[in-house]
Amino acid sequence: MASFTPYAYIQCPCVDSVPGSRSPDGASTPTSHSSPEDDERDFDPRSPRSNYSLYPIEYMLYCEDCHTVRCERCVTEEVVTLYCPSCLFEVGNSSVKTEGNRCTRSCFQCPICIGPLSVQSLESTPAAPEPSLLSADHATATGPAGPWILCCSYCNWNSSEIGVKFDKPQGIFAQLSKLRSGYDNHHSRYTSSGDGDTYPTKRDADGEPGSTKARFASLKSFYQTQMSNENPNSGLGSTMDYGYGSPGALSRIMSLYSGNTLSSAKPKSKPTIMREADTTKEGLFPAKLDDTSVMSGLRSAGYDGTATRAQVNVQVEEGARFATDLWPIPYVLRTKRTKRCPSCRHILSKPEAKVSNTRWRMRLIAGNYIPSITIKPLIPVGAPGGPTTHLLTPVKPVQYLLTFKNPIFETIKVTLATPAVTPGRFASKVTLLCPQFQIGANSDDYNLDEVLKDRDKDPQRKRSDTTGQQVEAGKEWDSGRNWVSVVVEVVPSSIQIEPKPTILKKLGEVDDLGPLREDEDIVEIPIFVHLEWEASADQVTGKDREDKETKEKKELAYWCALGIGRISPE
Amino acid sequence: MSSSNKRQSVLPKVPSGPKAPVNFGSHVTIADSAILTGSHTINISSESVIHPRARLESTYGRITIGRRCIVHERTHVGAPSSDDKRGDFGVLTEDYVVVEVGSIIESGNTTIGEGCHIGPRVTIGKGAKLGKHCTITAKSIIQPGEVVPDYTVVYSNGLRRTDKRGLEILKAKAQARQIEILRRLISSNPAKFKD
Numbered sequence: 156m157a158s159f160t161p162y163a164y165i166q167c168p169c170v171d172s173v174p175g176s177r178s179p180d181g182a183s184t185p186t187s188h189s190s191p192e193d194d195e196r197d198f199d200p201r202s203p204r205s206n207y208s209l210y211p212i213e214y215m216l217y218c219e220d221c222h223t224v225r226c227e228r229c230v231t232e233e234v235v236t237l238y239c240p241s242c243l244f245e246v247g248n249s250s251v252k253t254e255g256n257r258c259t260r261s262c263f264q265c266p267i268c269i270g271p272l273s274v275q276s277l278e279s280t281p282a283a284p285e286p287s288l289l290s291a292d293h294a295t296a297t298g299p300a301g302p303w304i305l306c307c308s309y310c311n312w313n314s315s316e317i318g319v320k321f322d323k324p325q326g327i328f329a330q331l332s333k334l335r336s337g338y339d340n341h342h343s344r345y346t347s348s349g350d351g352d353t354y355p356t357k358r359d360a361d362g363e364p365g366s367t368k369a370r371f372a373s374l375k376s377f378y379q380t381q382m383s384n385e386n387p388n389s390g391l392g393s394t395m396d397y398g399y400g401s402p403g404a405l406s407r408i409m410s411l412y413s414g415n416t417l418s419s420a421k422p423k424s425k426p427t428i429m430r431e432a433d434t435t436k437e438g439l440f441p442a443k444l445d446d447t448s449v450m451s452g453l454r455s456a457g458y459d460g461t462a463t464r465a466q467v468n469v470q471v472e473e474g475a476r477f478a479t480d481l482w483p484i485p486y487v488l489r490t491k492r493t494k495r496c497p498s499c500r501h502i503l504s505k506p507e508a509k510v511s512n513t514r515w516r517m518r519l520i521a522g523n524y525i526p527s528i529t530i531k532p533l534i535p536v537g538a539p540g541g542p543t544t545h546l547l548t549p550v551k552p553v554q555y556l557l558t559f560k561n562p563i564f565e566t567i568k569v570t571l572a573t574p575a576v577t578p579g580r581f582a583s584k585v586t587l588l589c590p591q592f593q594i595g596a597n598s599d600d601y602n603l604d605e606v607l608k609d610r611d612k613d614p615q616r617k618r619s620d621t622t623g624q625q626v627e628a629g630k631e632w633d634s635g636r637n638w639v640s641v642v643v644e645v646v647p648s649s650i651q652i653e654p655k656p657t658i659l660k661k662l663g664e665v666d667d668l669g670p671l672r673e674d675e676d677i678v679e680i681p682i683f684v685h686l687e688w689e690a691s692a693d694q695v696t697g698k699d700r701e702d703k704e705t706k707e708k709k710e711l712a713y714w715c716a717l718g719i720g721r722i723s724p725e
Numbered sequence: 726m727s728s729s730n731k732r733q734s735v736l737p738k739v740p741s742g743p744k745a746p747v748n749f750g751s752h753v754t755i756a757d758s759a760i761l762t763g764s765h766t767i768n769i770s771s772e773s774v775i776h777p778r779a780r781l782e783s784t785y786g787r788i789t790i791g792r793r794c795i796v797h798e799r800t801h802v803g804a805p806s807s808d809d810k811r812g813d814f815g816v817l818t819e820d821y822v823v824v825e826v827g828s829i830i831e832s833g834n835t836t837i838g839e840g841c842h843i844g845p846r847v848t849i850g851k852g853a854k855l856g857k858h859c860t861i862t863a864k865s866i867i868q869p870g871e872v873v874p875d876y877t878v879v880y881s882n883g884l885r886r887t888d889k890r891g892l893e894i895l896k897a898k899a900q901a902r903q904i905e906i907l908r909r910l911i912s913s914n915p916a917k918f919k920d
């Protein structure tokens with residue numbers, strides 16, 4: 156609890172592209188309303204919308220063409236491969252359309268605990284256990300024989316509990332769906348204990364629309380005939396085109412609004428009333444209003460015999476109420492996806508198509524393009540002269556080191572900006588001691604000896620940190636080959652909830668005296684990072700090929716949210 | 726710790742306490758580095774297997790291990806409980822019980838029924854009574870004094886259900902086969918524990 160890991164989240168520019176009208180309260184999110192030219196835009200990491208645009212740098216991708224970061228929310232995705240997470244078998248696009256998004260081989264999850272199920276032979280009960288010791292019999296030498304069941308090795312559930320056994324150990328999905336359609340038709344639910352026959356035989360499902368699938372099919376065909384009967388000439392009866400834009404629907408709406416005069420003038424346009432499905436043949440499924448069987452089921456099975464909400468939710472078909480209604484769950488397929496930039500459509504990330512290959516063909520991660528930010532206290536906790544707890548003491552200034560590390564082969568000029576106080580109810584004062592600096596290039600032609608010397612020098616410097624070195628405004632604290640550390644000073648606010656002095660209040664301002672909200676005691680600094688560097692033109696693809704010699708100036712700016720620490724409650 | 730331990734443990738030495746009076750059945754397999762301490766009797770019935778570094782403690786009451794039981798490494802059978810009241814006996818496990826790695830069974834009239842499977846790092850509280858053929862999955866906790874009915878499966882942070890597989894006979898057979906193999910793998914030294 157006491158420990159807090161400082162964090163740096165980057166705001167994706169997609170926050171601006173969202174229409175402002177979607178924001179629940181416009182006042183607190185000025186970014187959504189202000190014009191793009193407005194330089195005074197402010198950023199509140201605490202506003203509800205910020206949750207959706209702040210990401211750690213590891214989560215972000217970078218578009219080389221747009222020169223900006225992209226988050227997982229704004230990239231467009233394309234499915235490369237569909238596969239089963241259990242058997243890692245690749246599933247074709249077409250079969251997903253016909254068979255659905257579940258594995259159709261023998262991969263199932265336990266309906267009780269979602270553990271993986273395995274196919275096991277249900278050996279016929281052997282003779283009484285051997286009384287003599289160590290005479291382990293070798294009955295298995297003949298090879299396991301059917302019937303087969305699905306077993307969970309974690310919670311010990313097995314499919315014979317719902318009366319499901321298989322003839323073959325292969326093709327369980329097909330066998331199960333056959334059994335299931337037979338079960339739904341003929342198995343008298345909730346009273347199964349009485350009739351003894353809990354081993355459903357394979358019966359064909361074509362006769363009655365029992366299963367959800369069959370019911371849907373009959374409903375669909377029923378309504379399609381209704382559509383075509385109603386509007387035989389419009390040419391849209393047979394197709395699925397009956398949206399609001401279709402001419403038939405439009406004329407019907409017009410006649411509704413224009414009132415009786417028009418419709419009496421044109422009596423033909425009066426719509427015939429569509430009939431609803433009213434027989435089971437047409438797909439009607441009458442609700443079971445007679446609960447006596449359910450109640451007797453409850454009485455005999457007890458609480459343990461009922462299905463939990465969570466178990467019902469992961470079932471493929473709805474309507475399960477008892478543990479005996481829970482069927483093995485075929486694994487939902489997973490996907491591998493290509494990610495594209497939302498504006499220029501360039502590929503940002505592309506996995507290998509093969510399921511077993513976990514590598515990427517292409518992956519432009521933001522960490523390779525923009526500096527990373529790490530935060531740590533200038534004087535570590537527990538060090539002499541340093542703080543004794545991880546919590547920040549109100550009104551006592553603390554200094555933090557922000558270290559920027561440059562991943563690219565060019566020198567980057569960094570300009571930082573923060574508001575003087577953090578937004579929110581508890582405004583902490585923030586001072587950046589060195590808002591402007593340069594980070595050296597991450598070139599690969601450095602002298603190894605120098606780097607090593609640099610590293611040797613480091614511990615000495617660290618030691619002098621606590622004793623001597625003074626924090627100077629406008630000066631970097633420390634720097635190396637491709638990194639720079641700067642100091643930020645924070646004066647944490649007190650998190651006592653008390654009314655503001657009247658003198659400081661704006662006109663009409665009302666005190667917010669609600670209790671401390673979740674994470675409101677964290678000092679979170681919005682910081683605006685502006686980067687400027689010169690890219691050699693040949694790095695820029697395509698257009699600027701002619702002037703190869705010239706260097707092109709690049710810039711990139713974004714907001715970050717730096718989580719510094721928690722304020723102690725007293 | 727026994728002197729035959731080649732590798733020096735980095736943990737501080739556990740005070741092993743007095744050597745417990747023991748009573749072994751026939752064909753008991755007990756590793757040299759198992760720890761049997763306490764003042765009360767430790768009974769281990771025939772064909773049971775005690776793995777290396779298993780700890781059976783009879784300080785707080787008699788320990789009885791049934792026939793064809795397997796007690797795995799770093800288990801602690803007969804561990805002290807939070808309250809000091811002692812029972813008539815410490816721990817009683819019936820036949821065909823498996824106590825997996827790192828489990829703790831507290832002492833004080835604690836009974837483990839026949840064919841129970843105690844998963845890894847389970848804690849069985851003092852005075853708990855497990856029925857026959859229960860399965861306690863990894864890291865579950867059975868509260869002191871709790872009575873667990875026959876064929877109960879305790880899983881997923883304490884959820885319970887009834888095992889309806891009816892595989893007790895098969896399981897017992899498999900356990901007999903496993904013990905047969907373990908006898909060959911574990912160098913047994915029952916004489917060390919008898920005086």
Ligand SMILES: [Zn+2]
Pocket residue numbers: 167168169170225226227228229230
């Ligand atoms: Zn985005």
Ligand SMILES: [Zn+2]
Pocket residue numbers: 239240241242243244258259260261262486
């Ligand atoms: Zn599969």
Ligand SMILES: [Zn+2]
Pocket residue numbers: 265266267268269270307308309310311312
């Ligand atoms: Zn399960």
Ligand SMILES: [Zn+2]
Pocket residue numbers: 218219220221222496497498499500501
């Ligand atoms: Zn782009």
